[in-house]
Amino acid sequence: MTNSREQDFDFVVVGAGNAGAVVAGNLARSPARPRVLLIELGGDNAEAKLRIPSERFVNPYVNPNIVLGYKTTPQKYLGDHILDYLRGTGLGGSSIANFLAYIRGTASDYDRWADLVGDDSWKWENVVERYKEIENLHFDDDHDADGYVKLKEGVHGFKGPVDLTLPSRSQWPKGLDIVMKAALDHGWPLNPDQNSGNIIGMASVTTTVHKGWRVTSASAYLSDPPSNLVIWTNIAATKVLLDHTAGNKPRATGVLLADGREIRARKEVILSLGVVDTPKILMLSGIGPRDELRRLGIPVVVHSPRIGKDMIDHPYLVLLYGSKTELGTRVELQQNKELVSTARAQWLRDRTGQDAQLNTINLIGFLKLDSSRVSYDELDKLDSKTKAYIKKPDVPQYEFYTQGYIPGDWDTAANGPQCLGMAVMLMNPQSRGSVKLASKDPNAMPLIDPNYMGHPYDRQTMVNAVKEAMMFARSKGLQPHVKGKVLAPESEDDEVVWTWVKKELLSILHGVGTVMMGPKDDNTAPTDTNFRVRGVDGLRVIDLSVCPTITNNHTQATAYLVGHMGWKQLAAEYNLESPKGSPRTASRQHHL
Template sequence: MDRLQPAYDYIVVGGGSGGAVVARRLAERGDASVLLLEAGPSDLGIPAIEDAANWTGLLRGPYDWGYDYAPSPHLNGRTIAIPRGRVLGGSSSINAMLWYRGHPRDYDAWEAAGAAGWNFRSVLPYFKRAEDWEGGETEFRGAGGPLRIERPHNPHPLALAMLDGAAELGLPVIDDPNGPSNEGASLANLNMSSGQRWSAARGYLRAVAERSNLAIRTRALAIGLGFAAGRCVSVRCIVGRSIREIRAEREIILALGAIDTPRLLLMSGIGPPDDLRRLGVSVVQALPGVGENLQDHPLLMGINFRARTPLGPVRDNGGGSMMNWKSRPELAAPDLHAFVVQGPHAGAEIASAYDLSGDVFAISPGLMRSASVGRLRLHSAAPGGRIDIQPNFLAEPADLEALIAGIDRVMDLAATSAFASSATGPAAPDRRLTRSEKVAFIRNSCATFFHPCGTCAMGGDDRAVVDPQLRVRGIDGLRIADASVIPIIPSCNTHAPVVMIAERAADLIRAAA
C-alpha cells in the first residue's frame, strides 16, 4: 500500500468491480501514473472472503457498508438491508459470485434509451475481454481474461433438480446462460475456483500490484472533489486522521457504486440545485439526474420447502443453478428468475410466521425487469451523513403481477417429479395461496438481489448524468465507471455488466489521452 504522492496522472476512486478494472487497464497499457483509492481495507489474507461457500456470513459484517433501503408502504413499512462491499474488490469480495450478463436485448435497450454505441454487439467484446471461461473462447465467451469463471463441478442435488424440474415444465435446459439467450434453466456461472472466490481484486489487481506506475491506497475515504475552470482536478480523502488532497493531471474516474458515486457528486456540488442548496453545498454543476433513476431487482426471500433428507455441506455458493422464464408469453425475453438455496431463505416476517425448523431449502424467485424506479437523497453532506435510499419496490402494479406469477411457477417446479426425492412439501408458505394471500406474502417477503444501479445514468437528454463516453456532463476530466451509469437495469446480476463498463471505460480514457 503505497504512500500518497501529491499528484498522479489518473485517480480512480473506488476499488470494486469497476475501479479495479480501470486501474489495472490504465496501469498496464502505458507509463501513466495511476492511483486507486479504496475506503475499506485490503482483501488479502481474509479467509471469510476467500471461502466461496460461506459468503452470506460477510453480510452486515466489517466489510459491508451496512446500508438499508428506506421503509416503503408497498412493503408494509419494512427496512431492507442492501449490502455493499467496503473492502478492496468492493461487492465482488462479498457477493454470491454470479457471472451473468442477462439477455442481449438488455444492452440494445441501453442504446435505445440514449446510450449511443452501447448495444449488445458493441459491448460483447468487453465482456469477453474480462473472461477466463472454463469452456474456452467461443462467439459469446472469452478465455484468458482476468476473471476465472466456472460451472459447479459437483452440483448439489437441488441444483440438478431445478434443471430436471424446469424440463418437466417445458422450459429449455441451456448449456450457458451467457449465450445467445438466457431463457430456461442452467447451471450457474461462478467467479470461483477450487472453492475460492475470484473477486475483481484477485483477478485484476494482484497481477499488477507491483507495477511502479500503480499505487493502491486502502482505508482512504473520498469526501470531495476539487475543481478549477470547469475541470475536476483533485480528490479530497480522509487517510488516517488527516485529510489529503491529491491532484489528477489527466482524469479522475469515479467507481464507488450506485450509492456512493452520487453521494460524492452531491457532496462536491454536482446534482439537483434544490438538493444542493438544501444541503448547504454550492452548486458546481446542475445535474438533476444525480441520485434519480435508482433501480434494483426485487427478490422474494424466499419460498421454502421441507427437505426429505439432510442437505449435507454447502456446495459452491450455496445455490448452483438458475431458471429464467416469462411471466407472460407475449414478452420478448424472460423477466422472472429463480435460484435454489441449500438451506432456509426467509426474512424475519416470514420466519416468524412459519415453521422453518429442521432441514429446509428454498427456491427464491425475483423480478429481473421491474418497472418501479426509486431515488437517493442525502440528509447531510458530511462524510458518513444520513442517506435515504428508496427503490420503490412494487410501486408499479405490473411488478406485483409478475411476482404473483413467479410464486405460482416455483410451486409448480417444486411439485415436479424431479423434486420428489428432495422435498416432502412446502414450508413457507405451507400451502398454495389464494391471490390475496400471495399479495400479502410478497409484501412481507420482498427483499433485494443487491443490484442497485442507475443513479448517474448514461444518456443524451437533460436527465443523463454522463454521456456515452462516461464523461460527467458539464465537467471536464471526470468520468464514472460503475453501476450508477446503467440507464436501464439488465436482467442479471450487475457484477458482469459493471466489469464490462469498466473495461470499455479504460479504452475511452486511453483514446482521449
C-alpha cells in the same frame, strides 16, 4: 498497501470495486504507464477467509467488516419496512461480498442499452467482444447425454484476467439432476449456455470461483501492482475538487480526503463508488439537483437534476420447503461439526475439499410467465416500447434460483434432512427510486429509497412469480421429494401471496442508474456515453450508476463490463493502448 508522499497523479480513481479495480489496474499497466492513485474507503481484504467459496451466501454476515451497513428508507409499498442495503467495501468492493454468480444478461438488454443512449458500442455484437476480453472461463465439457451444459462457440473468453468456472454435469451434486428434470417436466426450457446471449431457461450457473478461491476484481486486476499504481486503503474521499477558472465549465482537478488533504489529478478524476456513493460524492461537491443542494446549504456548481434519481433495482425473496431427499448439498457435509472443522483446516492448507466447492453449484432459470397458469394484464398497460422489449423471446420476467441446502437453523426432525431453497427475483422492474443526501456531512448515511414494488407491473409480476415457484414445488417431478412448506404463502390466492411478498421481500443489491448515461441530445442525463459527467471537464463516472437500464442478470458481470468499457474509452482518448500481458498475476496462488 503502498502509501506515497507525492500528492499529484495523472488519474485518480475513487472506489476499488468491480469497475474501479478494472479501470485502475488497466490504466496503470498500459504501456504509457501513467501515475494512477486508487483510493478505497475500506481495507485491503487480505484475509484468506474472506475468499472461501463455500461461504458465498453468508460472507457479508460472518465478515461485517467487508460491507457498509446501509439501510433503505421505509418502503411505502412494503408496509414501511426498512431493508438492509449492504454495499461491499475494501479492495474488490462488492465482489468480495456478493453471491458469486457471473451472468451476462441477454442480447436484447444490450441492444436496448445502445438504443436508449444512441451509441452502437453498447450493442450485443460489440459487448460480447468486450466480455471475451474480460473473461478466463474454465469449463470441462463432459459431453453429458442430455446436453444440460454445453458452450456456444465463439462467444466466450479464455484469456482474460477474471477467472470463471462453469460446472459441467458430472460435477453437479447428485440431487440437482432431480431438480433439473423436474423443471423441464414442469415446462420450463433448458438453457445449456446461460452466457450465450439468450438467457431464457434453466441453467448451470457460472461463478467467480477458481481453484478453491473466490475471485474478486482485486485478485484479478490489483494483485502485484506496478510501481506507478498507488493504492490507498482505509481512506475516504469526500469531495471532488473543482477549478472554476479553467474555462466555460468547471474542471475536476482532484479530490478532498476526509483528513483534509487535497489530492491532484493532472488528467482526470474517475468515480467508481457505485449506485449509492457516486451520486453522494457528486452532490457533496455541488453537482446535482439545485433545490436539494440549496436546502442542505451546499453551493451549487452544476445543476444536474437527475443525479440520484432513476434508481432501478431487482427485488427478490426466498421460499423454503422441507425435503425428504438430498436435492443439492450433501447433508452430512454441513451437519457434522467434526467434518466442517476438518474441511476448513483443509481449505486453509491447500484450497481444496468441501470449502472449495460447497454451495457453488446450483441452477438458475430466467423465465417468462406462463399465460396458461397466471394472468398478467399489467404488462399490456406499459408503454409500447417497454412492452415490446419485455415480450422479446430472450427477455425474462423473473429469475428462479434453486438449491438443496441446510440453513443454519434448520430443524431436520420437523422439516426433513434438507431444505429445498427457491429464490424468486423480479426482472425488468418498472419502479424507480432515488438516492438523496440527508445532510452535507460526508459521514451521514444517504437516504436510499429503491421504491420497491412502486409500480403495478412489479407487484403483479412478483406475485405471479411466487405462484409459479409454489406450483413448481408441488409439481409431479418434485412431489416425491418435497415434504412441505416452511417459508411460503399459505395459498396461491393473489391477496394472500401479495401480503406475504410485502413481508418477505429483500434487496439483491443490484442497483443501477443514479448517474444515468444518455444520448447526445439529452442534456438532463448526468453522464454521456463516454462516461463524462455533463457540465464538468476532467470528471467521469465508471460504475453501475451510469446504466440506463437494468440488465437481466446478477449485475456483477455488468459492473466488470462497465469498468472495461470505461477503461477502453480512456485508452482511446489518451492513446494509452491495451495493457501488455494479463493483469492477473499471482492471484491463482495467493490472496492480496
